[in-house]
Amino acid sequence: MEYQLKLIVIALLALLTGTAFASPLLIVPLDVRPFPQVNEGPKADFSIDLVYANFSVFESERNYTDLVPSFTADGNWSYVNVTRTIKETNINYTVVANITNLSDLKAKMYETCFAAAEDISIRNSILGGKYFNSVYNSLGVSFGGVINGVWLDGKWLNTTWIPGIDYPLSIFRVIDQNHESQLTIPDLPENATENGTWIEGVPVAEYYDITRLTATQIYINGAWVDLTGRIQANNPQPMVMANGVFADLVLTSSTPIYRNVGNTSAGLVTDYPSWGLQYSTGIPYRWALGDGFSHVWEPHQSKLIVFTGIQTFVTNANDSTWDPLETLESGTIDLYGSITNFISNMPINGTYYNTLSTATWLNTVQLEKKPNGYIYNAILADNQVFQLSTNGVEAYIKHVD
Numbered sequence: 001m002e003y004q005l006k007l008i009v010i011a012l013l014a015l016l017t018g019t020a021f022a023s024p025l026l027i028v029p030l031d032v033r034p035f036p037q038v039n040e041g042p043k044a045d046f047s048i049d050l051v052y053a054n055f056s057v058f059e060s061e062r063n064y065t066d067l068v069p070s071f072t073a074d075g076n077w078s079y080v081n082v083t084r085t086i087k088e089t090n091i092n093y094t095v096v097a098n099i100t101n102l103s104d105l106k107a108k109m110y111e112t113c114f115a116a117a118e119d120i121s122i123r124n125s126i127l128g129g130k131y132f133n134s135v136y137n138s139l140g141v142s143f144g145g146v147i148n149g150v151w152l153d154g155k156w157l158n159t160t161w162i163p164g165i166d167y168p169l170s171i172f173r174v175i176d177q178n179h180e181s182q183l184t185i186p187d188l189p190e191n192a193t194e195n196g197t198w199i200e201g202v203p204v205a206e207y208y209d210i211t212r213l214t215a216t217q218i219y220i221n222g223a224w225v226d227l228t229g230r231i232q233a234n235n236p237q238p239m240v241m242a243n244g245v246f247a248d249l250v251l252t253s254s255t256p257i258y259r260n261v262g263n264t265s266a267g268l269v270t271d272y273p274s275w276g277l278q279y280s281t282g283i284p285y286r287w288a289l290g291d292g293f294s295h296v297w298e299p300h301q302s303k304l305i306v307f308t309g310i311q312t313f314v315t316n317a318n319d320s321t322w323d324p325l326e327t328l329e330s331g332t333i334d335l336y337g338s339i340t341n342f343i344s345n346m347p348i349n350g351t352y353y354n355t356l357s358t359a360t361w362l363n364t365v366q367l368e369k370k371p372n373g374y375i376y377n378a379i380l381a382d383n384q385v386f387q388l389s390t391n392g393v394e395a396y397i398k399h400v401d
Contacts, residue, residue, distance in 0.1 A: 031193075032159055033167060035148050035200040036269050038258060041343065041353030044107035046297070048339045048361045050114060051304075052096040052380065055247065056373035057325055060088045060312075088312050089325055093247040095307040096386060096395055097361075098379070099339050101297035107341040109288070109295040110356065111252040114307050118244030118327045120334035120362060126150065126204050126216065128237025129276050132283050133210055134245045134313075140214070142177055144205040145274030150218065151232040160202050161188060163222050167197040168269050174203055174219055175273045181205075181217050181224040188221045196222070201272060204231075211243050238360075242336060246324035249307045251288040251393065253295040257345050258352040270352055284309065293391035297341070304395040306388060328367065328374045335376070337361045 064086045067079040095114050101107055115132050127143045149158030164170035189195065203219035216228045242248070260270045286309075289295060297303065313324055327333060343355035367374040380386070380397065387398040 032198045032200050035158075036271050038270050038352050038354045041355040042105060043355055043357040044101055044103040044105045044297075044341055044343060046107070046339050046341050046357065046359040047100045047102055048112070048337045048359050049098045049378075050095060050335050050337045050361055050363070050365075050376075051098050051378045052094075052386070053116065053335060053365070053367075053376040054094045054373045055116070055328055055367075055375075056092045057328065058090050058092070060090055061085050062088065086314055088314055089323070090310055090312045091247055091324060091328075092310050092373075093308065094386075095247070095249075095335075096379070097305045097307070097337050097339075098302060099297070099305055100302040101299060101341075104299045105343055106299060107297050107343050107355075108255065109251075109253055109297070110255060110257065110340040110342055111250055112305060112339040113248070113250040113283075113337065115240075115242045115245055115248040115336045117242040117246065117248075117334050117336075120240065120242040120336045122360070122362060123239050123241060124233070124236035125206060125213065125239035126231065126233040126237065127206050127274075128239055130240045130242075130283070131208055132240075132242045132245045132248050140207060140209045142205060142207045143274075143276045144175055144177055144203070146171070146175070146199075146201040146203050146272035147233075147235075148201055149234055150202050150204065151234060152218070152227065153230050156234075157202055157218075157220075158200060160199050160219060161192050161196050161221060162199055162219075163196045165195070165197055167199070168272075170197055171199070172273055175275065177205070177275045179205075179224045181215075181226045183226055185225050186221045186223050203272075208239075208241075211241060240336060240338075240360075242334075244324075244327060246313070246327060247309075247311050248283055249309055250283055250285045251305065251307065252285055253289055254287060255295070255342075255345060257342065257356065258347075258354075284311075288393050291391040291393075293389075293393040304386075304397070305393060306386070306395045308388075308392075329369075331367050331369070331374075332364060333367060333376075334362070334364050 063083050065081050065083045068082045069077050070080045071077045097112065097114065099112065126147065127145050129143045131141050149156060162170045162174055205217040206213060207215040215226055216231050217224050217226050218231065258270055338358055338360045340356060340358040365376045367376055383400055384397050385400055386395045388395050
């Protein structure tokens with residue numbers, strides 16, 4: 001009886017061992033690189049309110065010359081210049097945000113932005129980010145990064161094997177937006193410990209097509225695997241999805257934020273690499289520190305920040321039926337604004353602290369059509385106008401007779 005019991009125990013151990021090697025979720029490596037942590041520091045509480053928007057529209061035309069193939073009677077062909085007239089819709093925008101430091105701490109603006117669109121929503125995602133999509137620039141977008149863990153088929157996964165022993169450089173080879181993916185999780189190589197590095201964290205990629213999430217992938221056992229629908233985030237992040245954008249702008253201080261993703265001579269790794277292709281969708285950036293603008297907010301200070309510019313659309317581009325002018329004439333648009341601030345980005349006694357915080361604002365607003373444009377106004381009285389500062393970023397309210 002004792003001999004039979006020993007056989008049962010041995011069989012169970014063999015079964016459990018086989019299960020551990022067959023399922024990537026049950027392996028507990030002995031030597032794991034810890035997930036990069038930045039100590040949380042004090043944060044300033046900000047608010048942002050979009051209080052005014054003016055969109056004026058004017059049409060224009062320009063000649064465009066392109067090379068097109070031309071076939072001859074004998075079957076040969078060559079390129080010839082063909083000039084055609086392009087009709088354009090130009091939207092001249094002025095948007096004013098009231099940004100207030102609600103805290104007792106002095107803080108600095110990292111960046112602030114706005115978007116005006118047919119439809120804007122904020123959804124939960126694994127990575128979070130911004131996707132400002134215009135029908136004239138309706139490319140898909142992807143985001144990638146390493147987070148501390150995900151739920152895969154209801155099981156917690158928070159470690160990843162990365163090929164190569166040259167950590168953290170091995171991470172850079174993995175975080176690649178141009179990677180190929182497969183549909184099944186591969187087996188872990190038998191010599192994984194000798195030929196790779198275990199890290200705490202899971203590389204994740206999210207792909208979007210205009211308004212929806214199309215694919216979710218993770219890097220596991222040495223390959224990117226499409227596991228759409230099987231992954232849940234432990235701490236969902238906001239994804240701003242703006243569809244039919246006709247005006248948007250980011251004002252930035254370009255102040256460097258702590259981010260050491262591999263330069264070990266500069267200290268410990270404080271962050272893993274990531275990517276975000278939201279910038280390929282045409283979000284314009286503008287430097288905001290010129291001409292004397294101070295990106296510092298004193299405690300409880302408010303500033304009126306102005307976004308101004310012109311965005312041009314080719315009429316009937318991509319054979320689209322959507323027209324920004326129709327959206328404006330409908331009288332209802334979505335407006336979005338955000339402000340990201342920080343207290344300090346310098347190490348204190350050699351230690352970096354995360355002092356970043358972001359405030360957002362999203363509303364559906366009604367526009368009033370006037371001779372000078374389509375206007376949303378929640379701040380100016382009849383005898384008031386905005387006076388733009390010489391720095392081109394701030395505005396003040398001026399009384400007129």
